[in-house]
Amino acid sequence: MAKPVTLSQHLPLRWLGVLPFFAFAVLFLILPTLYIVIGAFRTPQGDFTLDNIIGLNTPTIRNAYWISVKISFWSALLGCVIGFAMAAAITVGNTAKGLRNPLMTFSGVASNFAGVPLAFAFIATVGPAGIITLYLRTEFGINLRAYGWNLLSAWGLTVTYLFFQIPLMILIITPALDGLKREWREAAAILGATGPQYWRMVGFPILLPSILGTMALLFANAFGAVATAIALTGPSLNIAPILLFAQIRGDVLGSPNLGYALAFGMIVITGLANALYIWLRARSERWLK
Amino acid sequence: MSFLTLTHLEKTFGQNRVVKDFTLDIEKGEFISLLGPSGCGKTTVLRMVAGFEQPTAGDITIDGKDVTGLAANSRNIGMMFQAYALFPNMTVADNVAFGLKVKGAPRAEREARVAEMLALIGLSDLGGRYPFQLSGGQQQRVALARALAPRPSVLLLDEPLSALDAKVRVSLRNQIRQIQQDLGITTIFVTHDQEEAMSISDRIVVMNGGVAEQVGAPFEIYNRPRTKFVANFVGTLNTFEVEVADPASGRVTLAGQSLTLPDAPLAARAGETLSVALRPEALRLGRQPDAESLLTAQVTDVHFMGSVIRLKADLAGAAVSLDTFNRPDTPPPVVGSAVEVSLSGRDFILLKA
Amino acid sequence: MTRLFAWGALLTGIVFFLLPLYGMTEFSLRMRRGVYSLDAYRAVLVDPQFQATFGYSVVMALFTIAFGILLVVPTAYWVRLKMPELRPVVEFITLLPLVIPAIVIVFGYIRLYNTSSWLPLTGSAMGTNILLMFGYATLALPYMYRAVDTGLRTIDVGTLTEAAQSLGAGWGTILSRIILPNVLGAVLSGAFLTFAIVIGEFTMAALLNRPAFGPYMQILGANRAYEPSALAVIAFAITWACMGLIQLVTRFSKHERAKA
Incomplete structure (x- = not known):
């Protein structure tokens, strides 16, 4: 007899504790996004259609996506490579450990x-009238300019994005580099492996999911940036x-519905990049546990 | 010449001399343990043999060849680490094959050797698993197979058992010893566990403060420890003050009873006191016909441990431990009772400070 | 060889980081011809627009922080204490703002809460302010939630709660007197990060037409030469201060725990 009473009293109370959070998330995160997603598949009259998605296939919009993807890809790739090299230098390189904290x-x-001030800094430095x-x-x-440099271009934007992409890579990959155990390197050495062999067969494969995952994150990070x-x-x-x-x-x-479709396309691209990030991260954490 | 020689090895880190004038000759196929507390330099000696640390002074030779300046990857040594150190991105089989692969051995040879090694450690059907899917004991067995696969001339074991459960530790320890004897591979084993060292070693090196205090077979180390440190580190010890009666014959007196110490003549004059020690099992309960002397002790504590009963008692003014075997028909003495204890001068150990 | 490569990478990176910082600082001091001066800063600071928009963004940041704490701390606490089965769901939701670009979220706001909708928040200035604040709270959610949840992990939530309950404390008392002080370092870290995000935020404020600091900077950038650099220096200093405070708070709370 007592059990149903406690259930009916406690179950709603338990859920009451997370109600504000879910109300907030639904109202200001999920519903607005769903509204866009649904709008992308609707006519102005409210009927289902794929015309908006098909309508994205114009030269302007295709081009816009393509340039965005290129900027995001290159800033992510370069951010990864440079950030990794710098993180490696302050961790495993035994080179500049004193520089690590700064x-x-x-x-x-x-x-x-990021945002507006970052653009100002680059304009003041390498803009047309920069220092x-x-x-x-x-x-x-x-x-x-004669060498093809123009800050106010896709490449200019890519270089500017590197200013936050490289540090983000350093922040994420440094713990992963710290996770490389000294014993792995020693075990490889005592089994006869050279330094490059260790990196090719052990160190790099262990880090690869983290590196690729972070690259996906950097890609999404650049893709959604507006300011x-x-x-x-x-x-x-x-x-x-x-x-x-x-x-x-x-x-x-x-x-307006084509606008929804444009936004939906952005969600799909950043969503894919993040899904890749989560999947690769789960993989690397499984190994390193 | 011995198979593996360490000659006057020295290692300093900054101001800190962690290994001091360490000399040791190891025969082919011998199982040597470096035993000591943490910070005694045992791991540093091992790491110098492996090639991870360069000795500050001294030489290391393997099979007559000086390897002191050789990099770790060209020494042909196998090693097991405390934390397994399996490569997490490779399967068990790939881990075991690693050493052969970096040497450029053909695939067929690698596969045959991997199968042979996995059979040796009894994990033949786990070749396709990843390390994170194995238990600690299994991982460490794979580490052993990986170390042995390239047919190393020396096997180094850096506390490989200390991360494992007590039961797994004992069975893996026996397995390691079995495989080591079957292969006849020269092995150095670093541990801080005296029971572990005594149960599987041919010889033990007890280290303290960077110095080898004593080198010898387990029986010798336990029964004839040369220093107080060694005696204490490899077991429980009861110490007594005895008065020297006749240095030439080794006669002393303890609580009015006359005893004859081994190692006569004694380096002391008549009337002086000497510090001597006895293992708990050298104090025997009751009147023993072969014992030199009989004393009465006051029982202060009783620990029933199964096959052995350890008593704490007051004996001739000293608090002592004594071990006796359990006998199903005789209950152990009770606390506060007086017991007769037999002892003999020949069991005493004379300690250098 | 490896050493050379490591130093090369570091040096390249450091030069890349320092050049824009040097550039903006140098440029911001050049307003007066021929000599270094703080004229650009003076021009910015006395601009009533600057004062108004900066003040607006600071107030918005403070409200966002207050709302964020009120929303995140009880939720994270409750999930840890009573509903651990919800953890994956809640964590997933808190990470969504990193996946969905801010511009898409605010696009949804504009359509969902317009004047003809069931909740016409954009119909009034106050309503839009509140909507913007919710938007900022969304942007800050991933950072705030992670900071607080990490803080809660280091204390034994269950035992502390039972101890407080056995002494007669209610939920409000437990949260404000027991839980919050114990995760204060984490909450402050999240707060400073929120401040750094909100103070210069551009997209949401611009699309909701609010007079915030981010849009002001952008307009100034389109029309002036030296003032934008001064703004960039100021913005960089604010970001640096927020990160410095986070480090300070983290170190302090670690220290406190070590002493306890």
Whole structure:
């Protein structure tokens, strides 16, 4: 007799504790996203359609996605390679352990120094009238522009993104590098392996899921970034987030539902990248447990 | 010349001399344990043999060849680590094959050797598993197979049992010893566990403060420890003060009873006191016909441990431990009772400080 | 060889990091022709727009932090104590803002809470402010939740709660007097990170048309030469201060625990 009473009293009470959180998540995270996703498959009259998704296949939109993917891919790849090299130098390289703490602190700051001010910093440095640009021109007669450099371009944006991508890589991969046990290296050595053999057969394969996973995260990180791009290039650069920004402001595509489809496409791409990240991370954690 | 020689090895880290003038000759096929507390330098000696540390001074030779300056990867040594150190990204079979693979052995040879090694450790059907799918004991057996697969000339064991459960520890210890004897491989085993060292070694090196205090067979180390440190480290010890009666014949007196110590003549004059020691099992309960002397002791504590009963008692002014075998028909003495204890001068151990 | 490579990588990276910082600092000091001066900073600081937008963003950050703490601490505590089976779900939700770009979330807000909807938040300035605050709380959710959850892991939530209950404490008392002080370091870390995120946030504020610091910086950047660099230096200093405070708090709370 007592059991049903406690159940009916305790079950709702238990759920009451997480109710605010779920209410918040549904109202301000899940519903807004669902609204966009559903809108992507609807006509203005509310009927189901695939026309919006098919409608993404215009030169402008295709191009916007493609440039976005390129910028995100290259900034993720370069961020990974440079960040990994720097993290390796302060951990396993036995080279610059004294630089470890300053670099980690700086990475914490720089990975959060994004958005509008980051664009300003790069404009002041390597923009058309930036300090370095002018210095190279007046002192050495080097015209960066003539070498194909333009900060207000896809490559300029890629380089600017590296300012937070590299530190993010350092922050994520340093613990993974610390996780490489000294015994593995010693076991490999005593079994006759050379240094490069150890890295090729043991060290690198162990780190690979972490590296690829972090790269997926960096990709998603760059793909969704809006502020730096707008502050750097204004509305001129045709990338997916800027196109979406303009669409939200003024319906430049001339169809609200096409706008939903554009946003849906972005969710799909960042979602895939993150799913890859989670999957690869679970893999590497399984090994290292 | 011995198979593996360590000659006047020295190692300093900064100001810290962790290994001091360490010399040891090891015969082919011998199982040697380096025994000592943590920080005694035993691991450093092992790591110098492996090639992970460069000696500050001294030489290491293996099979007549000087390997002192040789890198770890060209010494042809096998090693087991405390934390298994299996490569987590490889299957058991790939782990075992690693040493052969880096040497460029053909696939067929590798596969045959892996099968042979897995059979040796009794894990033939686990070749496809990953290390994280194995228990600690299984992982350490794989580590042994991996170390032995490239046919090393020397096997180094760096406390390979200390991370395992008590039961697994004993069975793996016996398995390691069995395989070592079957293969006849020269082995150095580092441990801080005296029981472990005594049960599987041909010889033990007891180390303290970077120095080899005593080298000898387990029986010798236990029964004839040369220093107080060795005596204490390899077992329980009862110490007594005795008065020297006749240094030439080794006669002393303890609580009015006359005893004859071994190792006469004694390096002391008549009337002086000497510090001597006895193992708990050298004190025997009751009147024993072969014993030199009989004393009365006051029982202060009784620990029933199964086949052995350990008593604590006051004997001739000293608190002593004494061991007696359990006998089903005789209950152990009770606390507070007086017991007769037989002892003989020949069992006493004379200790250098 | 390896050493050379390591130093090369480090040096390249450090130069890459330092150049823009040097560039923006140098540029921000060049407003007066021929000499270094703080004119750009002065121009920014006396700008009533700067004062208004910066003040607005600071207030928004503080409200976001307060709301975030009120939302995250009880939830994380409750999930650990009573509903561990919900943990994967809650953790997944808290990570969603890293997956869904902010611009998509705010797009949804604009359509879902417009003037003709069931909850017309964008119909009034106050309503939009509240909506923006919820948006910021969403952006900060992954960081806040992880910080607090990590903090809770280091204390024995169950035992502390039972001990407090046996002494007669209610839920409010337990949360505010027992749990919160014990995870204060973690909460403060999350708070400073939230502050760093909110203070310069651009996308949400711009699309919701709120007079925040991020959009102000962007407009200034489009129209002025030297002031943006001064703003960048100020923004970098704020980020640095927030991260420094996080380190300080972490070190302090570790120290406290070590003493206890």
